[in-house]
Amino acid sequence: MSENNAKGTILVIEDDKVIQNLIGTTLEIFNYNYQIASNATQGILKATSYNPDVIILDLGLPDMDGIEVIKKIRSFSLIPIIIVSARIENEDKILALDEGADDYLTKPFNTEELLARIRVTMRHTNISKNVHEENNSIFVNGDLKIDYVKGCTYIKEEEIHLTAIEYKLLCLFAKNVGKVLTHNYIKKEIWLDDNGSDSQLSLRVFVTNLRKKLKNTDYIKTHIGIGYRMLQI
Ligand code: CA
Numbered sequence: 001m002s003e004n005n006a007k008g009t010i011l012v013i014e015d016d017k018v019i020q021n022l023i024g025t026t027l028e029i030f031n032y033n034y035q036i037a038s039n040a041t042q043g044i045l046k047a048t049s050y051n052p053d054v055i056i057l058d059l060g061l062p063d064m065d066g067i068e069v070i071k072k073i074r075s076f077s078l079i080p081i082i083i084v085s086a087r088i089e090n091e092d093k094i095l096a097l098d099e100g101a102d103d104y105l106t107k108p109f110n111t112e113e114l115l116a117r118i119r120v121t122m123r124h125t126n127i128s129k130n131v132h133e134e135n136n137s138i139f140v141n142g143d144l145k146i147d148y149v150k151g152c153t154y155i156k157e158e159e160i161h162l163t164a165i166e167y168k169l170l171c172l173f174a175k176n177v178g179k180v181l182t183h184n185y186i187k188k189e190i191w192l193d194d195n196g197s198d199s200q201l202s203l204r205v206f207v208t209n210l211r212k213k214l215k216n217t218d219y220i221k222t223h224i225g226i227g228y229r230m231l232q233i
Contacts, residue, residue, distance in 0.1 A: 008118075
């Protein structure tokens with residue numbers, strides 16, 4: 001396999017040999033370059049030396065808490081991180097996403113899920129790169145267009161009217177397209193004061209209204225108990 005044909009380079013930080021093999025074999029078959037680190041220390045070192053496109057990080061590592069690993073990597077790099085968590089509970093995923101992880105997989109996962117998450121994450125990085133490189137005053141996703149300068153939103157070139165909060169919410173999703181945003185993160189970005197369960201409910205109402213106005217429910221995906229994500233259509 002030539003390096004030039006590879007779809008990207010992935011760093012896998014995982015101590016479980018079975019999962020290492022599963023991920024490694026999948027990446028090889030689907031033509032990604034990859035390296036494996038069996039503990040956090042090795043993983044952080046490789047994140048700097050190998051400079052991967054995506055990091056897959058197990059939260060349960062022998063030498064360091066996965067959340068600490070995210071903090072350390074985020075102190076020097078914005079490389080997308082997909083966390084792998086064995087626990088069904090959402091707390092650790094929420095914590096990891098709030099510390100800067102981009103996406104998550106829950107064990108046991110299948111290879112299709114893994115590949116889909118990698119594709120989405122890499123597409124998100126490419127979109128962000130393009131936004132920085134080009135004129136970033138207009139956002140386009142399928143039929144949706146946001147003109148940040150005018151503060152206008154269009155569906156199929158027809159303007160739709162959003163409330164101030166709906167517009168703020170839409171811009172937040174658009175700027176993080178492909179990334180899971182937690183309820184807490186969204187509330188912090190959109191509202192100055194947090195009224196506990198009340199704001200959780202109103203966030204759901206705002207998202208519902210926004211979906212209706214976008215005339216397509218596929219743009220904003222719900223992650224039950226965690227948050228929302230805008231999909232690239
Ligand atoms: Ca583990």
